[in-house]
Amino acid sequence: MRELRYAVMSTLDGFFDGTGTGLERIDWFRADQEWLDYSVEQLKETGVLLFGRRTFEGMASYWPNQTDAVAKYMNGLPKVGFSRSPRDTTWQNARFAADAEAEVERLKREPGKDLLIYGSADLAAKLTAARLIDEYLIAVNPVAIGAGTPLFQPGVRTNFTRISTREFASGIVQVTYRLA
Amino acid sequence: MPAHMTYALTLSLDGYISSEGGQINLPVPQEALHRHFNEQQERTALNLYGRRMYEIMSYWEAGQDRGESPAFEQEYARAWQKTPKVVVSTTLAKVGPNARLIKTDVEQSVRRLKAETSGEIEVNGAALAASLARWNLIDEYRLYFWPVVLGAGKPFFEAGSSLQLEPLGSETLPQGVVLLRYRPATINPS
Numbered sequence: 001m002r003e004l005r006y007a008v009m010s011t012l013d014g015f016f017d018g019t020g021t022g023l024e025r026i027d028w029f030r031a032d033q034e035w036l037d038y039s040v041e042q043l044k045e046t047g048v049l050l051f052g053r054r055t056f057e058g059m060a061s062y063w064p065n066q067t068d069a070v071a072k073y074m075n076g077l078p079k080v081g082f083s084r085s086p087r088d089t090t091w092q093n094a095r096f097a098a099d100a101e102a103e104v105e106r107l108k109r110e111p112g113k114d115l116l117i118y119g120s121a122d123l124a125a126k127l128t129a130a131r132l133i134d135e136y137l138i139a140v141n142p143v144a145i146g147a148g149t150p151l152f153q154p155g156v157r158t159n160f161t162r163i164s165t166r167e168f169a170s171g172i173v174q175v176t177y178r179l180a
Numbered sequence: 181m182p183a184h185m186t187y188a189l190t191l192s193l194d195g196y197i198s199s200e201g202g203q204i205n206l207p208v209p210q211e212a213l214h215r216h217f218n219e220q221q222e223r224t225a226l227n228l229y230g231r232r233m234y235e236i237m238s239y240w241e242a243g244q245d246r247g248e249s250p251a252f253e254q255e256y257a258r259a260w261q262k263t264p265k266v267v268v269s270t271t272l273a274k275v276g277p278n279a280r281l282i283k284t285d286v287e288q289s290v291r292r293l294k295a296e297t298s299g300e301i302e303v304n305g306a307a308l309a310a311s312l313a314r315w316n317l318i319d320e321y322r323l324y325f326w327p328v329v330l331g332a333g334k335p336f337f338e339a340g341s342s343l344q345l346e347p348l349g350s351e352t353l354p355q356g357v358v359l360l361r362y363r364p365a366t367i368n369p370s
Contacts, residue, residue, distance in 0.1 A: 012323065012345065012362070013337055014195030138193070142362055144343040152194040152329045157205075160193065160327035162356035171347040175358050177193075177327055 002047065002108050003134040004115040006124050008151060009172075010140050015148030016121050028143045030170035036070055038168070043073035047113030048080060050104070052120035056081030059118070060091040080107070082123055101130045108132070125153045128179070135176055136160065142171035183225060183297035187309040188322040189336055190357075196333030197306060204236075205333070206326050212354035214252045221259040226297050228290070230305025231269035234279070237304070241276050266293060268308055287315050310338040313364075320348065320363050327356035 009029055010016050018025045031039075051059060056079075063074040079094040080103060081087070087096045097103040100123060107115055117124055117133075127133050138151070152158075159180035166174045190206055191197050198204045209217060229237065240260040246253060265279035268286055275281050282289045294301060294317060303309050303318065312318050323336070337343070345362035353359055 012195075012343075012360070013335065014193075140360065142345040142347050142365075144337055144341065144345070146337070146342040150194065152331065154332050156329065156331040158329040158331075160329070160356070162327050162352065162358060165350055165352055165358055167347070167350055171345070173347065173350045173358075173360055175325070177356075180327070 002110065002112060002114050004050075004104060004108060004117070004127070004132055005135045005137060006117045006127075006133045007042065007137040008117075008119055008121070008124070008139065010138050010151050011143050011145045011148070012140060013144040013146065014151050015145055016119065016151040017149040018145050019147050025148070028141055028145055030141050030168070030172050032168075032170045034168055035170060035172065036068070040069045040073065042116070043070065043077065045113055046073070046077060046116040048078045048107055048115050049074070050107075050115060050117045050120070050123065051079065051081045052123035053081060053083040053087075054122075055119035056083075056089075056094075056096075060089055060094065064091060100126055101132065104130075104132050121149065121151055121153070125156070128158060129156070131179060133179070135163065135178055137174055137176050139172050139174045181298055182295045183293075183299060183301045184319050185228075185294055185301045185303060185312070185317055186320040186322055187303045187312070187318050188220070188324070189304065189306070189309075190324040190326060191336045192326055192328050192330040192333070194329045194331065195336050196330045197336045199330070199333045205330055207328065207355060210355060211250065211252050213357060214256065216353055218252060218256045218259060220302075221256060221263065223300060224263050224302045225299030226293070226301045227260075227263055227265045228293070228301050228303045228308070229265060229267045230308035231267065231272055233305040233308075234265070234267045234269070234272075234275065238276060268305075286311065290317060291315075306334065306336055306338065310341055313337075313341065313343065316364070318364065320361060321345065323360045323362075324353070325358045325360065327358075 063071050081096045082100040083096050160177035161180045163176040240257045242261050267275050268282045344365035346365045348361035351359040
């Protein structure tokens with residue numbers, strides 16, 4: 001059975017997306033060379049990338065025009081975006097599916113490298129409720145932004161077990177959790 | 181040397197320090213983690229509290245009957261009792277032993293307190309800490325993240341405040357707690 005990892009950047013005050021438009025919303029990311037190298041290593045171990053609709057559209061408008069090492073994987077890997085209404089995409093190796101829980105359960109049973117979600121807090125909340133996420137990789141950036149979209153949706157209590165932590169020179173501390 | 185002023189707090193992974201009603205729904209420290217907090221309390225030269233945190237922490241006051249408490253809790257109580265305390269409140273009329281009140285002119289009073297104290301001042305209380313951060317008085321943030329998402333509650337920092345920070349290090353502690361330490365950034369990284 002393949003594992004599903006959820007990798008997300010977070011502010012210290014628990015937001016995964018800020019305010020403003022376009023890349024302004026994530027101008028607090030400390031994505032230095034060490035982080036990009038780490039991302040490439042992580043993508044090398046990934047079989048399929050999964051996104052919620054909003055994150056998918058942000059990625060689909062950005063990566064096809066990029067040519068760096070990360071872009072090679074972002075464009076080259078198979079990708080599934082989740083949207084309740086049918087949608088098309090021109091991003092290579094990408095498609096949409098409607099039923100996230102059923103699609104993830106099916107993908108997990110297929111052979112191959114592990115599954116990875118980037119960003120996509122709403123999708124992650126839905127898959128957390130179904131207990132389909134095996135590892136949460138939360139990259140805490142050394143910044144509080146005061147307003148934005150919370151990483152965890154209000155209203156649900158969830159208990160975790162800490163697996164490991166890793167410090168990056170940029171000030172990011174990535175903590176890995178599993179559901180308790 | 182002015183004191184080193186640290187805002188220390190335990191919080192959920194989604195950044196809440198308590199429920200909206202003020203109850204603390206976070207897990208309770210067991211012995212190994214408690215000993216970490218005991219050592220921290222031993223190192224503290226002065227505790228600076230907001231009103232609500234002081235009322236919660238007064239649980240550790242002398243005279244409370246904890247004859248049956250385990251040794252590590254009794255140790256914490258002794259360390260807490262002997263640490264001088266300053267409480268910022270406009271509504272409290274009096275405070276307990278080894279504590280005094282700041283009622284007015286908070287910024288100047290805390291500046292003076294920091295200048296005249298040597299060692300570490302630990303600040304507890306989100307509203308108080310937000311004011312101190314605005315006045316650039318906080319030297320270090322110690323955030324103890326419990327491995328739990330609460331889904332609702334009182335945020336560790338008041339809504340709308342933003343902060344650029346530099347990391348001072350992290351520690352993994354018992355019960356899945358991760359301690360992240362920061363200081364205010366001196367230069368804008370972007």
